Amino acid sequence: xxxxxAEVAEAAGVSQATASRVLNGSNRRPAPEVADKVxxxxxxxxxxxxxxxxxxxRASARLIGLVVHDIADPxxxxxxxxxxxxxxxxxxxxMLASTERAAEAEVxxxxxxxxxxxxxxxLAGSRGFGDDVLLERLLQAYRGNGGRVAMIxxxxxxxxxxxxxxxxxxAALADELLRLGHRRFAVLSGxxxxxxxxxxxxxxxxxxxxxxxxxxxxxxxxxxREGGYRMMVDLLASGVSGEERKLxxxxxxxVMALGALAALREAGLSVPEDVALAGFDDIPTxxxxxxxxxxxxxxxxxxxxxxxxxxxxxxxASHRVVVEGAVVLRQSTxxx
Amino acid sequence: xxxxxAEVAEAAGVSQATASRVLNGSNRRPAPEVADKVxxxxxxxxxxxxxxxxxxxRASARLIGLVVHDIADPxxxxxxxxxxxxxxxxxxxxMLASTERAAEAEVxxxxxxxxxxxxxxxLAGSRGFGDDVLLERLLQAYRGNGGRVAMIxxxxxxxxxxxxxxxxxxAALADELLRLGHRRFAVLSGxxxxxxxxxxxxxxxxxxxxxxxxxxxxxxxxxxREGGYRMMVDLLASGVSGEERKLxxxxxxxVMALGALAALREAGLSVPEDVALAGFDDIPTxxxxxxxxxxxxxxxxxxxxxxxxxxxxxxxASHRVVVEGAVVLRQSTxxx
DNA sequence: ATTAGCGTGGAAAGCGTATTCCCGCTGACT
DNA sequence: AGTCAGCGGGAATACGCTTTCCACGCTAAT
Numbered sequence: 001x002x003x004x005x006a007e008v009a010e011a012a013g014v015s016q017a018t019a020s021r022v023l024n025g026s027n028r029r030p031a032p033e034v035a036d037k038v039x040x041x042x043x044x045x046x047x048x049x050x051x052x053x054x055x056x057x058r059a060s061a062r063l064i065g066l067v068v069h070d071i072a073d074p075x076x077x078x079x080x081x082x083x084x085x086x087x088x089x090x091x092x093x094x095m096l097a098s099t100e101r102a103a104e105a106e107v108x109x110x111x112x113x114x115x116x117x118x119x120x121x122x123l124a125g126s127r128g129f130g131d132d133v134l135l136e137r138l139l140q141a142y143r144g145n146g147g148r149v150a151m152i153x154x155x156x157x158x159x160x161x162x163x164x165x166x167x168x169x170x171a172a173l174a175d176e177l178l179r180l181g182h183r184r185f186a187v188l189s190g191x192x193x194x195x196x197x198x199x200x201x202x203x204x205x206x207x208x209x210x211x212x213x214x215x216x217x218x219x220x221x222x223x224x225r226e227g228g229y230r231m232m233v234d235l236l237a238s239g240v241s242g243e244e245r246k247l248x249x250x251x252x253x254x255v256m257a258l259g260a261l262a263a264l265r266e267a268g269l270s271v272p273e274d275v276a277l278a279g280f281d282d283i284p285t286x287x288x289x290x291x292x293x294x295x296x297x298x299x300x301x302x303x304x305x306x307x308x309x310x311x312x313x314x315x316x317a318s319h320r321v322v323v324e325g326a327v328v329l330r331q332s333t334x335x336x
Numbered sequence: 337x338x339x340x341x342a343e344v345a346e347a348a349g350v351s352q353a354t355a356s357r358v359l360n361g362s363n364r365r366p367a368p369e370v371a372d373k374v375x376x377x378x379x380x381x382x383x384x385x386x387x388x389x390x391x392x393x394r395a396s397a398r399l400i401g402l403v404v405h406d407i408a409d410p411x412x413x414x415x416x417x418x419x420x421x422x423x424x425x426x427x428x429x430x431m432l433a434s435t436e437r438a439a440e441a442e443v444x445x446x447x448x449x450x451x452x453x454x455x456x457x458x459l460a461g462s463r464g465f466g467d468d469v470l471l472e473r474l475l476q477a478y479r480g481n482g483g484r485v486a487m488i489x490x491x492x493x494x495x496x497x498x499x500x501x502x503x504x505x506x507a508a509l510a511d512e513l514l515r516l517g518h519r520r521f522a523v524l525s526g527x528x529x530x531x532x533x534x535x536x537x538x539x540x541x542x543x544x545x546x547x548x549x550x551x552x553x554x555x556x557x558x559x560x561r562e563g564g565y566r567m568m569v570d571l572l573a574s575g576v577s578g579e580e581r582k583l584x585x586x587x588x589x590x591v592m593a594l595g596a597l598a599a600l601r602e603a604g605l606s607v608p609e610d611v612a613l614a615g616f617d618d619i620p621t622x623x624x625x626x627x628x629x630x631x632x633x634x635x636x637x638x639x640x641x642x643x644x645x646x647x648x649x650x651x652x653a654s655h656r657v658v659v660e661g662a663v664v665l666r667q668s669t670x671x672x
Numbered sequence: 673a674t675t676a677g678c679g680t681g682g683a684a685a686g687c688g689t690a691t692t693c694c695c696g697c698t699g700a701c702t
Numbered sequence: 703a704g705t706c707a708g709c710g711g712g713a714a715t716a717c718g719c720t721t722t723c724c725a726c727g728c729t730a731a732t
Binding site for chain 4: 014015016017018021028029030031034053055056057058
């Protein structure tokens with residue numbers, strides 16, 4: 001269909017081998033005048049190499065796969081952006097899969113990436129395993145065949161990746177909120193099988209406990225804006241907020257906090273006057289919120305960039321980095 | 337490296353041809369007991385087909401390419417999400433390129449997608465052509481080889497895609513704002529070579545003109561949040577807002593409006609009390625803004641979905657759809 | 673009873689490229 | 703002058719798969 005290397009070679013009056021050597025830069029470099037002829041012919045015919053054929057014969061497909069839950073979620077799109085940046089200029093392309101939080105879709109995506117022989121697979125925000133033996137086995141096979149796997153946010157036995165200190169960072173946030181003088185807390189968490197959500201809730205609660213503070217409410221819902229909204233609606237309906245002392249609500253991620261905020265507004269309550277609110281991630285979207293929202297800053301783009309760089313570099317395949325979040329107190333948790 | 341079809345065939349005691357027929361579902365379906373043997377062997381060995389090899393021999397690589405300016409921008413990530421949704425279950429994978437608004441990167445991305453023999457290329461928010469003969473020629477060649485091209489947002493001669501009625505929608509917005517009673521306007525537009533920005537500004541201005549209203553300011557900057565911020569800072573510095581009648585600022589997209597809003601807040605001005613503000617796109621992020629922001633709603637996700645469906649379906653390759661935006665008036669443009 | 677027709681599995685030919693040999697040549701060193 | 707390393711180009715193989723094309727055994731129709 002398209003122009004093949006053989007046609008270029010013929011047009012240039014050289015062999016296919018020579019044309020190949022000129023156009024892809026092997027370690028053997030043909031004579032300058034020959035090279036020019038080949039390049040001219042390629043240009044004239046509009047030759048575009050067939051990456052599939054190259055991948056078949058080369059070791060690498062020059063492809064990297066990124067699995068996210070929802071590319072429209074700022075958390076993931078920031079990571080994706082970082083990944084793209086990390087890839088810039090490397091000649092490696094990104095394949096994207098958005099699982100919509102379905103475990104089967106995640107497995108499907110990984111299988112597909114394996115099928116395309118991607119050099120590496122980045123799993124962002126995956127639920128931990130546990131029951132998901134299938135995925136684990138798949139990745140094991142992938143790594144056995146030379147593929148590299150990076151978990152973003154969650155550690156995976158014997159795989160590299162960027163790990164996030166969810167517990168520690170959430171604990172630090174709780175510390176700061178206590179220091180501000182907050183004493184009444186609610187924690188809105190995500191699905192229990194989501195390690196990210198559980199760890200954040202656990203870290204937060206552990207610090208409260210060691211300070212002798214009992215949370216008023218701990219609820220679990222969806223790890224999404226909608227989930228935050230729902231849980232806040234329920235929280236308000238339960239009447240827990242109408243007390244003398246202000247309630248401080250910790251949502252285990254920012255989009256949930258935004259959902260919760262929407263519910264508060266609909267109920268005619270203001271932040272931070274009536275209720276204090278904190279999130280986690282510091283997604284870019286938060287920059288445009290008013291009141292400004294307290295959160296734990298994660299260098300999301302950096303995390304994406306680091307992940308691909310770890311995959312690209314020929315460092316130890318199971319290299320790991322742990323990222324700490326930075327507590328950022330803003331208006332939404334002001335006490336008075 | 338990985339398990340090959342030949343090994344599966346051998347393990348199952350059949351020929352490679354038979355194994356292939358069983359595992360990928362050709363139009364010839366081997367006998368049930370043979371098929372079971374093959375499937376069992378494939379399962380046991382952990383066979384994953386090599387998509388590169390399949391692509392090489394098949395007509396299609398089962399790949400589709402999406403080019404966006406910035407995947408972290410909600411406008412593009414919404415489109416990407418829609419595209420993913422449209423692809424769901426089709427077995428076709430998405431390759432993503434984020435150009436960071438650089439024309440060379442766009443060309444590079446297209447060339448790369450051509451190299452991977454993607455079945456279609458979706459160009460979202462591309463600057464129109466004009467000077468960009470290179471890109472145009474590239475796409476021409478691609479289409480000549482059976483590739484399909486969809487422009488999202490901008491029409492391309494003889495290519496299909498989803499077109500957005502920027503001018504008409506912006507004109508409708510201006511109409512509504514005039515009807516509300518606004519008379520003093522500022523238009524913050526994007527780079528002049530970006531057709532999307534120019535068309536929106538033009539549609540808006542044309543309606544003002546036919547109503548006999550002269551805009552106070554028309555400025556051009558970056559088509560980004562930062563651009564909106566900068567232009568609003570300049571606008572405020574020029575002192576144009578301190579008049580008896582409220583100024584209504586139209587930003588040609590929502591992220592610019594958010595940037596402008598940030599600048600207003602920093603200057604201690606409120607929306608809509610001191611200045612009215614309107615954007616364009618209705619990105620999901622806008623749902624969490626307070627005050628709520630007037631805009632023109634574009635069904636972004638739907639646009640992404642439609643685009644891939646047009647590419648997938650074997651309808652006329654140059655089929656086009658024009659999407660109208662819906663004016664949504666919210667708090668940010670209230671007059672009193 | 674013979675043959676046309678059909679269904680089923682296998683051998684083999686590519687798909688487009690990188691790369692390994694191989695071969696002829698030149699230039700340098702003995 | 704003879705030999706040999708080194709270099710530059712070409713023929714051919716391999717990458718993993720799909721898909722003709724074939725051969726073969728069976729049923730159904732004349």
